[in-house]
Structure formats: structure tokens, C-alpha cells
Amino acid sequence: MPEAARAWRIVLEKIESDLLDGALGPGDRLPPERELAATLGVGRSSVREALRVLEVMGLIRTGTGSGPTAGAIIIATPRGGLSALLRLQVAAQGFPIDDVMRTRLVLESAVAGALASDPQRDTASARTIVDAMDAEGLSPAEFLALDAQLHLALAEASGNAVIAAMMSGLRSAIESYVLAGAEQIPDWDATVTRLRSEHRAIVAAVDAGDAIAARTLIHDHITGYYAEAGLSRA
Template structure:
């Protein structure tokens, strides 16, 4: 069976457009080639082009407008980073992810990120540090504290500079926040737990700044697993 059969043709279009986005040939604000041109260039039907554009729009990579004139057609609105995050959010909204799977993914992403940051020369931790300052504000509600907690972890991952890891973390952020909030209701002493979490955040930053990658990895694992235990959240089954 040929790769350009109808069942496969829209993927040919999708892969071509994604490659152009990743290479920089297309970027935010650029107009996509017309459907007719894409179909002719790639040797596929216009229906396959439309299907590929629909997928890209759902992913948040492009915006399409009908009609004619300068505002018609498909416009690139985001990079693949944003599209991957949006795709994960759509997956969560449609099907959800088991908490143990999200938990295990967090450990994979964050342990790698903090170890990588510790190995970098002059890692930019300003935004993560600013988030910790905000978490020290007096009379902060539990909900606001947890939103900042989530932001701290996202900022750390973003500081690593790996756009795929950052996009994955961003795509999981809402589901992480939802179970963290639900778990907070089961924490017996929130004042003590909040103080401990702030201390652990600061220790993670210090380990990164000292270039201690193994220590940073161990601290972030203990930090995440400790909250899961306090909140009674299901951990992954041991393999």
C-alpha cells in the first residue's frame, strides 16, 4: 500500500508542516500556503490537506479563517511547544490520566530537569526564585499557595531549556494542580506541611546553584513523594 493513500495522506501534510515549524521555515504570524498549493506540492488530495489543518488547529498551532482576502486562510499562531502542551490538555480533558502515571511522569521530568540545571553553567533561576518569594506572602490561601507551588515546578522545568520536556510539563500542569488541591484536603496539618514544602523548594534551588545534580535529583524526588504520602495520593505500583 502506498504511503500516499487517503488514510495516510493527511499525515504527509501534517509531518511537512510540523517540519517547517520546527526548522523555522514557518513561525508565529506566518500564513500557511493555500490548500491547493499544499496538495499539489505534496501530491495529496485537498481533503487530506484540510484534515491535517484541522488537526493542527485543534493542537493550537494554527488558526483558520474562511472567506477571501488578507485575513483568510491558515495563520500560524504557536510553535510546536505550545501545540504539544495543548494536545496533552485535550487528552486529559477527553480521557484523563491515572494519577500514578502522572506522578511517575513528574518524577521523570523533574528529576531530569533539576539534575540538568545543576550541570549547567549560569542556569537562569530568576523566575523560579521569584515564585518562592511570592509563596512567602503572609495569609496566602491554600489554593493560591498550591497554584504558586505548581508554577515553581513548571518554572524549574522551563529553565532547563528543553522545549519538549517543558511542553509536556505545561500540558500536565492542570491535572497536577487538580489532584494536588484534592489531596490538600486530606493533609492533617497544612501549616506545617506548607512550611516544609517552602523549605524543600529552597533546598532544591540551593542544590542546583551548588552544582550538586545528584542531591537536586534526590531532593525533588523526596519533595514530590512526600506530598503524595501526606495527601494520601496513589503512587505507582512497584515494578
């Protein structure tokens, strides 16, 4: 029998292979633990460990007992797993802040351009958040939490599930980094006034269908804050 330390990986590799080959797909039920263990020559504890990993990754849903909801079922919701992985990497400081910024520039410029070019775009959620950011008396933490929500709302409105998942995972990085940077800004009130104006300009460009302006505005918005807060070495 394979070493326990790596046996659960054999289960993952088998399921991955079946997904790639089309032998498994969303809605399909995995074989019972005992059957997987016997087929792959691993212990049932290794199968359970692999299933726990897959559930955390958002690739399966498990249910106990019997009936149509029992067992492990493939589900097509990878966003939760990808977001969780990115959040954990950010929490462990696995990503340099400059890399986070550059990734945001790539993703959010693409989002702004795609949204502006889409005649069916829906920016209602983004506009609601922009309005909420006009409230008086918001603390830096409250304002920047809304800021992160706005950028996520734009990503979700783009309809690109991969970008939305990545932005969701990076959200905690966005909030923590920009909040740390806020402490270095000498005139926070002036910065808030500028950020509010920039947010409205970005959403207005998207609503006007001006993809070039939307991409430029969001690029300058992100790089401007990072530079002002002393967060970027670029």
C-alpha cells in the same frame, strides 16, 4: 473520493510526509486549499478540517485575505499543541495519578540535575515564586497554584523545550491532584511550612551546582507530598 470521515487524515499524512522529507519547513506556506483538495482527491471541507487540527496543534498559523500573512504557514511552536493535548487528556482523566507522579519524577529529576550542572543557569523566576509562596494568608489553592508555577519555571529554565511543554501540559494535573490531596492532610499549616523549606532547598541545591542533591531533593519532595496526601498507591 475518500470517505469524508477519514479524508482530512489524508491531508495530515501528506503534510507530515512533506515535513519529514524536508519538502516543507518552518516559514513555508502550504498550497492553497483548492490545490491541496485537487492534488489529494479530497473535498475542500476536508482540507479545512485538517488545517484546523494543525492550527490547534500549534503547527501552522492561518491568515485570511492576501499578502505575506495570508494562507497557512508552518510555524515551529509545537509546545502549545503538546501542552493542549496533555491538558485535555488530564481533564478526561486519561492518565492515572500514579503515572502522572512517575512522569513528574522522571522529568523533574532530569530538570533539577541539568539545571544544577549548567553554569549559565538562571533561577531568578523560580526564586521569585519561592518568595511569593512565603506570603501570609495564602489559601491552599493559591499556594498550590504557585507550587505548580515553580515546577514549571524550573522546567522552562532548563532550556529543554520538550520537557517544558510536557510540564506545561501536566500543570493542570499537578494543581488539581495536589489540591484534592490537600483536603486529606490533617495539619495543612505544618505541611506548608515543610513545602516551603523543601522548595528553598531544591533551588539552593541547583544554585550551588549540586546535581545529585537537587535530583534527590525534588524526588523526595514529590513522592513525600503524594504519600502524605494519600494520592499515590505506589
